[in-house]
Amino acid sequence: MLYTALTLIGTVLLLTFVSSYIILRAAISEPHWRRMMLFFVMITPVVSVIAFARVLFSHPKPIRYNAELGRIEDEIESERVRTFGGKLVHPSFSERWKMSYFYAVEKSAVAAARLDPSFCKISNFR
Amino acid sequence: MQTVGHLGWETGFVTFLRTHLNVVIPVATLSAKILVRVFSREDFAEVMRSVTNLPLELLLISMSFMLGALAGISDSYFTRFANQSDADLFAALAVIVIFFLCLITNLLTKFLRFVFGKLFIAFKQYRELSAQPTIPGAVPDIAVAGRILWAMAYCMIMALVLVLSFGISVITLAYVLHLIQ
Numbered sequence: 001m002l003y004t005a006l007t008l009i010g011t012v013l014l015l016t017f018v019s020s021y022i023i024l025r026a027a028i029s030e031p032h033w034r035r036m037m038l039f040f041v042m043i044t045p046v047v048s049v050i051a052f053a054r055v056l057f058s059h060p061k062p063i064r065y066n067a068e069l070g071r072i073e074d075e076i077e078s079e080r081v082r083t084f085g086g087k088l089v090h091p092s093f094s095e096r097w098k099m100s101y102f103y104a105v106e107k108s109a110v111a112a113a114r115l116d117p118s119f120c121k122i123s124n125f126r
Numbered sequence: 127m128q129t130v131g132h133l134g135w136e137t138g139f140v141t142f143l144r145t146h147l148n149v150v151i152p153v154a155t156l157s158a159k160i161l162v163r164v165f166s167r168e169d170f171a172e173v174m175r176s177v178t179n180l181p182l183e184l185l186l187i188s189m190s191f192m193l194g195a196l197a198g199i200s201d202s203y204f205t206r207f208a209n210q211s212d213a214d215l216f217a218a219l220a221v222i223v224i225f226f227l228c229l230i231t232n233l234l235t236k237f238l239r240f241v242f243g244k245l246f247i248a249f250k251q252y253r254e255l256s257a258q259p260t261i262p263g264a265v266p267d268i269a270v271a272g273r274i275l276w277a278m279a280y281c282m283i284m285a286l287v288l289v290l291s292f293g294i295s296v297i298t299l300a301y302v303l304h305l306i307q
Contacts, residue, residue, distance in 0.1 A: 004148075004300070011149045012296050015156060016288040019177045022160070023238075023284065026170040027246040029253075033274075037281045044285035072272035076251065080243045089240065093279070 062104040070094035148300035184295035200306040234291040248277040
């Protein structure tokens with residue numbers, strides 16, 4: 001059973017890495033950037049398992065939203081639509097990031113206000 | 127009767143193929159797809175389109191095996207059930223479930239192509255911005271680094287989608303092979 005599970009995981013990872021290499025080869029012409037992106041692809045399964053475990057057992061801090069990075073993503077998306085056709089995807093990755101960040105901030109503010117009601121007055125004043 | 131000389135290693139190789147069909151079918155399909163496209167001298171964008179369809183094709187292979195089991199090709203499949211009617215009903219349900227998995231995998235493949243488009247454009251814009259002359263001593267703009275950061279994020283999303291779609295198809299194929307072998 002364990003042997004079968006390990007061979008299946010190995011097969012899935014092998015297929016993922018080979019397919020990723022072909023996709024990266026089609027998308028990126030610079031070999032050094034391609035190698036670097038392939039490295040990120042290879043560490044993603046391990047990193048995602050660790051991240052999932054962290055989400056289960058602790059409350060990780062949300063990554064602060066950056067408006068400039070959000071604008072860059074919008075530029076990429078609009079050029080993608082011009083080049084490949086199709087519709088603008090709404091909400092985009094940056095909008096999802098923004099919404100989840102503000103939701104996390106709001107949630108922590110509500111939790112802080114429950115612990116200390118004076119926090120509400122301070123936040124309103126600000 | 128004609129006899130063929132034995133090399134010695136082929137018996138072990140054939141035994142490996144028989145006992146590891148759940149690994150051999152996906153890997154052989156991927157290798158064949160790549161080799162056919164490379165020998166026909168197609169560009170990598172075409173190879174990429176073909177490879178992203180692989181999870182769906184593996185599910186279609188699984189569905190074919192189940193339809194074969196329903197048709198009575200595999201004897202060991204029927205020995206798992208109390209009677210013929212149960213075996214037929216299970217095979218029909220399995221085909222329906224695989225069909226729904228095909229729909230999910232198709233959505234994932236579409237999303238993968240969408241992420242590929244974003245990755246392609248992120249590097250196109252990066253090349254255009256890098257080619258522009260810069261003023262010496264000026265503060266580096268986030269526009270160039272931002273493209274690389276988003277490309278990294280797209281690569282990670284792409285890897286997760288690939289793991290998910292290959293996970294669905296390879297596990298389904300392994301289960302179907304377990305049923306019919």
